[in-house]
Amino acid sequence: MYSSLILLPFFGVIVLNLPFRALMKKCAFWLCLSIVLFQICLILFPQICCFSDKLDALGSFFKFDFAVDSLSRVMLFCIGIVLFTALFVQRNNCEDEDKIFNFANVSLLILCGMNGVVMVKDIFSLYVFLEITAVSSFILIAFNKESVAFEGAFKYIILSAVATVLMLAAIALFLVISGDTGFSAISSALKVSQGRFFIGFAVGIFLCACFIKSGLVPFHGWVPDAYSSAPASVSVLLAGVVTKTVGIYTLIRIVNSIFGFGDPIKHLLLAVGAISIVVGALAALGQKDIKRMLAYSSISQVGYIVIGLGTGTALGLTGAIFHLFNHSIFKSLLFVNSAAVESETGTRDMDKLSGLAKKMPLTGITSILGSLSCAGIPPLAGFWSKLIIIIALWVSGFRGYAIIAVLASVLTLAYFLSWQRSVFFGILKEDLANVKEAGFGLVFPALILAVIIVGVGIFFPLFINSFALPIENILGG
Amino acid sequence: MQDKIILLPIIIPLFFGLMVFTVPKGFRAAKETLAFLATFLNLLIAIALFKSNISFSLPWAGLGLEFSLRLYNFSAFIILSIATFGFLIALYSIVFMRDKPSLKQFYAYFLITLSLASGVVLADNLVIMLFFWEGLLLTLFGMIYIGKKEAFKTATKAFIIVGIADLCLMVGIALTGHLSGTLAISQINLPLDALGSIAFILLMIGAISKAGSMPFHSWIPDAAIDAPLPFMALIPAAFEKLLGIYFLTRISMDMFRLTAGSWVSVLLMSIGAITIILAVMMALIQKDYKKLLSYHAISQVGYMILGIGTALPVGIIGGLFHMINNALYKSCLFLTGGSVEKSTGTANLEQLGGIGVKMPVTFACFIITAVSISGVPPFNGFFSKELVYDAALERGLIFYLAAVVGSFFTAASFLKLGHAAFLGKLSEKNKSVKEVSFAMLLPMIIIALLCVIFGVFNSLPIGLIQPILGKERLAGHNYSGFPSNAWLVIITIIVLLGALLNHIWGVKNKGSGLKAVDHIHYAPVLSVIYDRAEKRFFDPYEIGVKIAHGFSRIGFLFDRGIDWIYDNLTVKLTFAFTDQIKKLHNGNYSTYLIWSLAGLVLIIIFLI
Structure with missing residues (x-):
């Protein structure tokens, strides 16, 4: 039944581009929204979707090799919820029907690509869906055709192209070594293979490709420019799920299913993760542009995910995936908040903003919740995932990394508090006296995301049974 | 049922005291009537109870903590004294306090003090006694506080001094209970061995500080200036002496076997003698009617402690x-x-x-x-x-x-x-x-x-x-x-x-x-000592406050140091790093590309 998650957006794009454009322009947004809602419902309530067995018959025409485990379900849910948010933000920020139509089109493509990435179980299909996602996101970044956006998109393309080349080369090497592209086949071939040099090289370049796509230090150069120059809705999408899917998810999946947690890989992941955490946090501290700060914060938070993965234990993996989920939620929320501030005041420069909490109470409150969740303040969701990661680091003996992780979360709190103070607290500046609360399209998704953050945090004991424990089972699978 | 009458000296003033709180502003006569009625009733009860022996006990918190009261010749005598002074001073206050502010609080605290004092005297369980004893600390604070605008400082001083002494009492009670295995006052009979002496001295500190002996006296002269006068006549002059000396007598006669010739006895006598001399020397030179009397209130305690200390x-x-x-x-x-x-x-x-x-x-x-x-x-x-x-x-x-x-x-x-x-x-x-x-x-x-x-x-x-x-x-x-x-x-x-x-x-x-007496005041050596004493050089409270200030000064410097590390050092270091990182991100994609390639090479070398 999960194949419908790829087929529906795919056919959606085709239907939208059928000859009766005028009608389709009107219903493009709603079509896209309903597909996204269908995805969310399917993940939350798998039992209601029995009718989709028929779609499975349709799926048998298309030769895709799908495997959906708990990790994939978490990703599918994140993709659904963030795309839902992005659609609302786009509709709120843009009145132009053509643009919404185009956005819905590309959204469906990117949805198709990301769903594919998280469900396939062979490395070449993975590559294909990655490319679908990547190309769609280039388009989205430059969606408004502004020069800064072109620059951001261009940097992304250049580095992404490098990643593509590396990945393709690695796949070719794996094909040579194992003669197959399935995860399990490559995994077993790598274990018995003698060519350590080739394997090391192939693993190295594949990991680098993943690092570039996830925006880890020192492969992160494209992240701040791409995130900050993209339109608001695209920033939400990019930071919330796209890089997480194409980068982090791929990394987790490949390391877990193919490479295995050998000592060199563990140390590599831990080192890259720690550097990303510290550099990202320090860089975020110096930013004046809200979106740039959030972009650097993303780098830092992705570091947490990778460092959790680097422990190679079930607990660390659980923490990493839980943090991935949390990061999708709170980072999308914060980008929605930044979009709200930008759309009401016309600027993202923190120095020009002050005291907005009085004028934009809902945005202020949700942004505080998002920031605190990101900084790991109990009882919000982010606290639990960071806690699990730090505990996992401690018990598996990487105590130095655990201390770095704790100290860096102080830095996280520092830059988020300075953001909150300069934007939402303090005295309202005179030229901001006429600011109003942002529109429904920005407040509604923000509230939903904030509810998720608080709910997951408070009902964490319930959540860990249904969410975290199944994740442990995928280890080494 | 007859023995419940013993509760009346506690309940009646308390009830009327709480009633006073409910009287709305402006009904001055109502408050005065309540105070008069309560003290008068209390006096009648005390007379009725005089010469009777009653024990009364209610199960309370368990663990040997029973709400037990005991009336016998000694406590009945003190109860009668308390009731008499309460009545007479209430009568006096009705005229004296008429045009003073905070009348409601004064009468309420007055009556509650009366109730608590009766409780202290009647209690036959050390913890119950402590409960009433500590309650007196609160009304003491309240009654000084309502005196004048500046009385807050004096009230705090009294609160701290008496509070420290009460803390000793509390520890002493715990130790006594531990040593004797019971908290019932009438069942305790301990020798003055090593631990027993410590327990005795702790209890003694509680008792003599309540009585206002040196070195726990220094709030009394200040209160004489700041607090309402009936308070001075009631509390430091009458009640505190009655309660403090009552308890001192109880511990030295009944609870501990204080014998003539023991070092504790000598200690008590020395405290008494020193208190007599020093306080009266201070009284001699005072130029304020009430302050002079307050020093005598301290000095006279010395005689009582001396007398009881002889054993x-x-x-x-x-x-x-x-x-x-x-x-x-x-x-x-x-x-x-x-x-x-x-x-x-x-x-x-x-x-x-x-x-x-x-x-x-x-x-x-x-x-x-x-x-x-x-x-x-x-x-x-x-x-x-x-x-x-x-x-x-x-x-x-x-x-x-x-x-x-x-x-x-x-x-x-x-x-x-x-x-x-x-x-x-x-x-x-x-x-x-x-x-x-x-x-x-x-x-x-x-x-x-x-x-x-x-x-x-x-x-x-x-x-x-x-x-x-x-x-x-x-x-x-x-x-x-x-x-x-x-x-x-x-x-x-x-x-x-x-x-x-x-x-x-x-x-x-x-x-x-x-x-x-100026010839004594300005005698060669004495004049210097007097000068210092008047400036409160010898006030144990002031010395304690100075020591505390010294500690807080050190703590403050330490705190500043830590603050500096947090506020300056770490922030500066952090921003130095941040600036460097910002400089590295020059926005040039070729730079980013070079980083990526360098990272790639390093990783491959590491893995191979």
């Missing part, structure tokens, strides 16, 4: 007799001070003088109580002091000398006070001074009469006190009547005459009653 029957009887005498004349003296203040508007001796003619009844009451406190025969103070002298002499000449010297200065300072306030030249301002109203005079007259009665017919109070010690200790002696040791009486009279001569000489020298 001799004659000393204990003397101490207890002195306790009740002191409560009488000291509260009356404070009331005369209040009357003078009410009539003239000041208690500063420099602005008084000659008002004895204008206020004859007050003056007469002052004279009676002043000669009582000075120990002139045949007033009550004379007899109790003689008993204490007797016991002190038996334990050591030095203690006797301290007591006699204290007596000399007491007499000298009251000669000065009486001369400066009531005799001498009447100033212009005080020409129109009138005698105070009858309701204020009545308590003073009653107390003054009691002073005379207790002196002339001293078998009356001593007859009540002697059974407290029990037949065993008394061994057939009877201490009432005229003192047995004629030499002591002769020495006392010589000392008193000496004080009179000293006064006459001083007045002749300096020309005024107020300056009669």
Whole structure:
């Protein structure tokens, strides 16, 4: 039944581009929204979707090799919820029907690509869906055709192209070594293979490709420019799920299913993760542009995910995936908040903003919740995932990394508090006296995301049974 | 059911006290009526309870903590005293406090204090006693606090000093309970071994600090200036002496086997002697009616502690007799001070003088109580002091000398006070001074009469006190009547005459009653010490506060240091890194590309 998650957006794009454009322009947004809602419902309530067995018959025409485990379900849910948010933000920020139509089109493509990435179980299909996602996101970044956006998109393309080349080369090497592209086949071939040099090289370049796509230090150069120059809705999408899917998810999946947690890989992941955490946090501290700060914060938070993965234990993996989920939620929320501030005041420069909490109470409150969740303040969701990661680091003996992780979360709190103070607290500046609360399209998704953050945090004991424990089972699978 | 009557001295004042809180603003008469009614009822109950023996117990918190009360000859005697003073001072307050602010709080605290004091006396369980005892700390704070605008500082000082002493008491109670295995006061009987002595001293600190002995005295002179006057007459002059000495007697007679000759006994006597001398020396030089009295309130405690500390029957009887005498004349003296203040508007001796003619009844009451406190025969103070002298002499000449010297200065300072306030030249301002109203005079007259009665017919109070010690200790002696040791009486009279001569000489020298003791005040060494003492150099509280300030200063510097590390060092370091990282991100994609390739090469080298 999960194949419908790829087929529906795919056919959606085709239907939208059928000859009766005028009608389709009107219903493009709603079509896209309903597909996204269908995805969310399917993940939350798998039992209601029995009718989709028929779609499975349709799926048998298309030769895709799908495997959906708990990790994939978490990703599918994140993709659904963030795309839902992005659609609302786009509709709120843009009145132009053509643009919404185009956005819905590309959204469906990117949805198709990301769903594919998280469900396939062979490395070449993975590559294909990655490319679908990547190309769609280039388009989205430059969606408004502004020069800064072109620059951001261009940097992304250049580095992404490098990643593509590396990945393709690695796949070719794996094909040579194992003669197959399935995860399990490559995994077993790598274990018995003698060519350590080739394997090391192939693993190295594949990991680098993943690092570039996830925006880890020192492969992160494209992240701040791409995130900050993209339109608001695209920033939400990019930071919330796209890089997480194409980068982090791929990394987790490949390391877990193919490479295995050998000592060199563990140390590599831990080192890259720690550097990303510290550099990202320090860089975020110096930013004046809200979106740039959030972009650097993303780098830092992705570091947490990778460092959790680097422990190679079930607990660390659980923490990493839980943090991935949390990061999708709170980072999308914060980008929605930044979009709200930008759309009401016309600027993202923190120095020009002050005291907005009085004028934009809902945005202020949700942004505080998002920031605190990101900084790991109990009882919000982010606290639990960071806690699990730090505990996992401690018990598996990487105590130095655990201390770095704790100290860096102080830095996280520092830059988020300075953001909150300069934007939402303090005295309202005179030229901001006429600011109003942002529109429904920005407040509604923000509230939903904030509810998720608080709910997951408070009902964490319930959540860990249904969410975290199944994740442990995928280890080494 | 009959034994529940024992609860009434606690419940009735408490009930009326809480009622006072509910009286709306403006109904002054209602508050006064409530206070009068409560104290009057309380007095009736105390009279009814007198001479009865009642034990009452309610299960309470478990673990040997029972709400048990016990009324026997000693506690009934104290309860009656408390009720009497409560009634008389309430009567006085009704006129005195009429135009003062915070009337509601005053009466409410007054009545609750009465209730708590009865609770302390009746409690037969140390923890229950502690509960009432600590409750008194709160009303003490409240009653000082409502005095003046600046009274907050004094109230805090009293709160801290008494609080520290109460903490010792609390530890002492825990230790006593641990040693004896029970918290029921009537069942405790401990020897004064190593741990027992520590427990005794801790309890003793609680008791003597409540009584206002040195070194826990320093809030009393401050309160004399700041707190409402009836408070001074009620609490430091009467209640605290009654409660403190009552508890001291209980612990040294019943709970611990204090024997003459033990070092604890010597310690108690030393505290008593030092308190007598130092406090009376301070009293001598005061220029404020109430402050002078407050130092005497401290000094007189010394006699009681000295008497009880001797651990001799004659000393204990003397101490207890002195306790009740002191409560009488000291509260009356404070009331005369209040009357003078009410009539003239000041208690500063420099602005008084000659008002004895204008206020004859007050003056007469002052004279009676002043000669009582000075120990002139045949007033009550004379007899109790003689008993204490007797016991002190038996334990050591030095203690006797301290007591006699204290007596000399007491007499000298009251000669000065009486001369400066009531005799001498009447100033212009005080020409129109009138005698105070009858309701204020009545308590003073009653107390003054009691002073005379207790002196002339001293078998009356001593007859009540002697059974407290029990037949065993008394061994057939009877201490009432005229003192047995004629030499002591002769020495006392010589000392008193000496004080009179000293006064006459001083007045002749300096020309005024107020300056009669200046030759002592400005004597070569004393003047320096006095100067320092007046500046509170020797106040244990001030010293403690200075030490605390020293610690907080060090703590502050330490804190600043840590703050500097957080606020400056880490922030600067962090931003130095941040600036470097910002500089590295130059926005040039080729740079980013180079980083990526360098990273790639490093990773491949690492993995291969």
